[in-house]
Amino acid sequence: MSVRVIVEKCKGCSICVKSCPFSAIDMENKIAVIGDACTGCGVCVDECPFDAIEKTEDNVKKDLSEYKGVWVFAEQREGKLMPVVIELLGEAKKLAAEIGTDVSAVVCGDEVDALTHELFAYGADKVYQAVHPELKNYRTDAYTKVIEEAINQYKPEIILLGATHIGRDLGPCLAVRCDTGLTADCTKLEIDPDDKKIRQTRPAFGGNLMATIICPNHRPQMSTIRPGVMDKAEYVAGREGVAIRLDVNFKEDEIRTKIIKIVKEAGELASLTDAEFIVSGGLGLGNPEGFELLKKLADKLGGTIGSSRACVDSGWIDHSYQVGQTGTTVKPKIYFACGISGAIQHLAGMQSSDYIIAINKNENAPIFEVADYGIVGDLYEVIPAILEQL
């Protein structure tokens, strides 16, 4: 798909030049000219008051009908499924129902029988098992090889991976090996009702813009999905499915990295995505000790603390607490934003919380634009007052 200026209709108003997020349009002799930086996003098509810009479809058609089924990468660490896997299965179920196909999970590890039953219970119709001592912990070369072979053999039409530090490493490698596209960090997936292809929506430009991406002529269609965004699959005890063992063989030196050790530091991350209550702090705290007050409120509610990027960059708190575009996406029942101004990158990670409460000294802070309840005041007075009321 590409964007084209219809020269006869262009009036030279240059509205498209201003609207282009990628600075890809210039005026030459009072006619808009689309340059190299064009990504085909189509913003200018909608902006042009004279319908002088159009999107053209490419006419490449391949036989894609061999590819069937929705796959989920069942990421495990230390023999436990990552919470995002349950979310992927929930989403995969919905997509598969709309397409009229089934859901499979791919699990790699040294021992996967218990995980297989768990995956069946969460809705997988089939589980492809890759079992080998070398697959106990994730390593790029090993997992890429095994899953690439499975894709080539069984030909899924859609593959979903969690946008974790592992999924964001594996996904790109698989996409190149299988010669297909990958859309990163999706927050919404839809099936086109006409052609049953997937539409993948993701934030771009630091959350300033949402882009819906398609992968029309390559298979499988691949997405990594932000943890904490999709609804979890339902657990049905005793649900059964079909387990399929994959052939796994490694040659010597085929896996080119060696894990010397695994070191655990902050242990709170899982509780950030699962937390019902999050009390988050920004630079308005004034100092790192401010998080202690937030912790009191979080503890009282049975929740956890979070942070804006600015506090992480200032070294006040570990990055695993960061909420936002480059941190964790959260959707708790209540999100307290304390001394957080509300940069778009932060909003991108917490806007789907059920209730947002903003406490800030600056009444013009953008955070109030998304808050259900806004309190203009000193958080060091307001939070102790809230604690008294609880």
Added chain:
Amino acid sequence: MKILVCVKQVPDTNEVKIDPVKGTLIREGVPSILNPDDANALEAALAIKDNDPNVKVSVLTMGPPQSCEMLRECLSMGADDAYLLSDRAFGGADTWSTSNTLAAGIRKIGDLDIIFAGRQAIDGDTAQVGPQTAQRLDIPVVTYVQQVQVIGNKVVVQRQMEDGYELIEVQTPCLLTAVKELNEPRFMSIYDIVDACGKEITVWGHEDIKLSPENCGLKASPTQVFRSFTPPTKGKGEMLNGTAGEMSKSLVSKLKGLHVI
């Protein structure tokens, strides 16, 4: 030892604002910068060079001709030479196409021990181009690198995880993607700024790197942007009034009324 750093010039997305009436991006006056993670990648390479004068550090980017400004900045930080892959045919590339083009450029540069890249660029946030370039070059990749140590022909790195890190040993040649925790990028030095003025930037088009226009840019991209739009905002709620005590009391009673606490 030869090190290559892949860099990208990006709009500073922290400076991008939304027109409140039209709901469109305001990009006038938004500065172009060296992508932050790429600055960490370059710093990692320069730090290795600081300890060993035999190390040569090159920088590579794909982009329009104005990317030269950013490459000059990299030279002024201490890089030895710079390559720009620039061609109309490269435009509109997704990560599949970008990695294909970068890999072709890297093959032409040749004989590299370590390739650094930023984990992700702030305009796209995909984190895909690094690992995809490594796959095309058939070299090992470690992403999210927060510490690097070179030991002979091996590199030992810390790979950042959500809840800690993995200590990983990888053979060279390899590709490593840097996160901001890796280091604090240095400033340009006066000496290097003067020195950088005299350095040539090598510019290659698709023929120079033996890539057919069919295999780069928008044409070769499996993914396409179907549409883009500004994210819907949640909408402003209620501002509470009174003293800290009164507002807190009102808030807590409202939340109790909603049965959320």
